Amino acid sequence: MIKTVQTTPYTDQKMGTAGIRKKVTDVVRPNYIENFIQSLFDAIGGVKGQTFVIGGDGRFYNDIAIQKIIKIAAANGMKKLIIGQNGYMSTPASSNVLLKNHADGGLVLSASHNPGGEKGDFGIKYATKSGGQCSSQISDAIYAKSKEISSFKIEDAPDVNLKNIGMQKLGNMEIEIIDPIVDYVEMMQNIFDFEAIKKLFKSGFTMCFDAMNAVTGPYAIRIFEEILGAPKGSVKNFTPKPDFGGLHPDPNLIYAKELVDLMYSDHAPDFGAANDGDGDRNMILGRKFFVTPSDNLALLTDNYKLIPAYKNGIHGVAKSAATSTAVCRVAKALNVDCYEVPTGWKYFCNLMDSKRITFCGEESFGAGSSHIREKDGIWAVLFWLNILAVTGKTVEEVVRDFWKKYGRSYYLRFDFEGIDTTVADKLMADLETKLPTLKGKDFDGYKVSEAGAFIYHDPVDGSSTKNGLIAWFENGARIVYRLSGTGTNGATLRVYLEVFEKSNFDAEPKKMLERLAEVAFEIAEVKARTGKAKADVIT
Ligand code: G1P
Numbered sequence: 220m221i222k223t224v225q226t227t228p229y230t231d232q233k234m235g236t237a238g239i240r241k242k243v244t245d246v247v248r249p250n251y252i253e254n255f256i257q258s259l260f261d262a263i264g265g266v267k268g269q270t271f272v273i274g275g276d277g278r279f280y281n282d283i284a285i286q287k288i289i290k291i292a293a294a295n296g297m298k299k300l301i302i303g304q305n306g307y308m309s310t311p312a313s314s315n316v317l318l319k320n321h322a323d324g325g326l327v328l329s330a331s332h333n334p335g336g337e338k339g340d341f342g343i344k345y346a347t348k349s350g351g352q353c354s355s356q357i358s359d360a361i362y363a364k365s366k367e368i369s370s371f372k373i374e375d376a377p378d379v380n381l382k383n384i385g386m387q388k389l390g391n392m393e394i395e396i397i398d399p400i401v402d403y404v405e406m407m408q409n410i411f412d413f414e415a416i417k418k419l420f421k422s423g424f425t426m427c428f429d430a431m432n433a434v435t436g437p438y439a440i441r442i443f444e445e446i447l448g449a450p451k452g453s454v455k456n457f458t459p460k461p462d463f464g465g466l467h468p469d470p471n472l473i474y475a476k477e478l479v480d481l482m483y484s485d486h487a488p489d490f491g492a493a494n495d496g497d498g499d500r501n502m503i504l505g506r507k508f509f510v511t512p513s514d515n516l517a518l519l520t521d522n523y524k525l526i527p528a529y530k531n532g533i534h535g536v537a538k539s540a541a542t543s544t545a546v547c548r549v550a551k552a553l554n555v556d557c558y559e560v561p562t563g564w565k566y567f568c569n570l571m572d573s574k575r576i577t578f579c580g581e582e583s584f585g586a587g588s589s590h591i592r593e594k595d596g597i598w599a600v601l602f603w604l605n606i607l608a609v610t611g612k613t614v615e616e617v618v619r620d621f622w623k624k625y626g627r628s629y630y631l632r633f634d635f636e637g638i639d640t641t642v643a644d645k646l647m648a649d650l651e652t653k654l655p656t657l658k659g660k661d662f663d664g665y666k667v668s669e670a671g672a673f674i675y676h677d678p679v680d681g682s683s684t685k686n687g688l689i690a691w692f693e694n695g696a697r698i699v700y701r702l703s704g705t706g707t708n709g710a711t712l713r714v715y716l717e718v719f720e721k722s723n724f725d726a727e728p729k730k731m732l733e734r735l736a737e738v739a740f741e742i743a744e745v746k747a748r749t750g751k752a753k754a755d756v757i758t
């Protein structure tokens with residue numbers, strides 16, 4: 220039985236860098252999910268006769284929200300939902316299932332790498348039939364609908380059982396519960412040299428994969444331990460938990476502490492990796508060695524010929540503007556195009572659809588390729604295992620060879636969190652006016668060559684997007700400033716710093732970037748405006 224329920228609008232259902240992301244305490248308000256989903260369906264012209272893919276990272280409220288979505292979809296005439304078993308599906312697996320089934324859309328219930336649990340965050344990412352997250356034009360249309368919604372439709376029925384794989388029905392809507400890992404494994408087997416990796420593990424190679432109590436645990440057990448033969452116990456924290464067992468599932472040197480401590484100890488395995496809450500981010504480590512995400516993208520690109528799926532050639536590459544310029548040097552050497560886009564994976568999708576790029580990535584521990592339309596954490600790990608298996612080198616040797624060939628970009632990101640949004644907006648607006656006036660100014664050897672807003676012109680759909688501000692220096696150094704679009708607590712100012720070195724490869728990044736950091740904070744008047752003398756997080 221279909222019910223029409225009267226509701227009143229919320230004013231905060233605006234998507235950020237990657238979908239809508241809120242505190243759980245906000246999302247549990249009456250009809251919050253219902254309003255958002257009905258607004259989404261209305262904004263895209265209804266979902267009658269359509270097929271959607273649905274899954275989530277298993278965080279708190281995943282189970283409740285998914286039941287609401289199923290019932291609203293049925294009431295709105297959806298033809299079919301393809302749902303991950305127990306309501307779980309990693310973001311990359313979801314993009315794969317969507318593309319493979321030619322579905323019309325997909326919803327991933329996740330706040331990515333943000334903490335979970337009752338006091339954590341919740342979110343929803345919406346993908347269109349291209350397999351990638353919707354454009355800002357679509358998210359603006361959803362936001363507009365959400366501000367005027369007055370009712371939603373919902374099937375009045377008991378909860379659907381998401382445990383058993385197979386078909387069932389709710390009203391006229393078909394529901395197929397799938398094991399998304401099966402399709403994902405098949406895709407990975409078609410990309411990488413699994414036989415070479417199996418031999419590597421047979422030879423005694425060791426690894427530790429930290430799933431951070433999030434969605435990739437079962438994928439990692441199946442792929443690394445069961446199929447590729449990594450020793451049992453190689454995958455840690457593999458049971459998805461609603462609060463991620465208290466972990467902050469962001470795979471970086473700060474939050475993946477257990478893995479980092481192991482990799483810097485004397486009994487470190489040969490290789491270490493972690494993924495985030497929904498499985499699209501990756502961190503790569505060797506013995507006492509960390510691979511920065513910007514280098515990671517560049518280095519994977521440089522080694523593309525070792526991977527069966529790419530060995531016949533790649534299109535171009537792309538990076539977010541905030542990501543270091545390392546991949547641009549590789550693209551130049553390979554004689555392929557290098558695009559620079561705003562932060563957020565959705566900006567890569569047109570470039571992939573139009574075959575302009577094969578690889579893309581961001582400094583925020585994201586890398587991927589045109590096999591799907593999301594970044595892919597396990598893909599990056601398999602890429603590394605494939606490189607190590609074929610070359611017989613260690614992680615550190617691969618990176619050092621790369622630096623020898625291309626030079627090294629020292630790179631760090633400084634985050635100033637929990638700033639009052641009015642203060643942050645004013646800081647950015649004033650900085651945008653100030654930057655162009657600094658051209659030619661010398662800050663102790665850092666002479667500004669170009670400075671201003673970063674504006675991206677999409678070569679495919681002709682749209683323009685402003686995202687952050689950049690200052691270039693004559694010695695190749697760069698500062699990028701932008702405000703986060705994924706936070707749920709005031710504003711976060713991100714300051715990204717890069718200096719380039721042709722031969723000095725063994726310095727501490729913090730030391731190398733010390734002066735540039737002072738220059739960056741001075742230019743933006745960070746302390747005077749925010750009261751913060753230093754960054755809250757440096758990655
Ligand atoms: C952050 C990252 C960005 C990434 C996004 C989603 O967005 O910086 O690279 O695409 O999370 O994972 P931000 O908070 O900076 O807007």
Ligand code: ZN
Pocket residue numbers: 310330331332495496497498499500
């Ligand atoms: Zn994520």
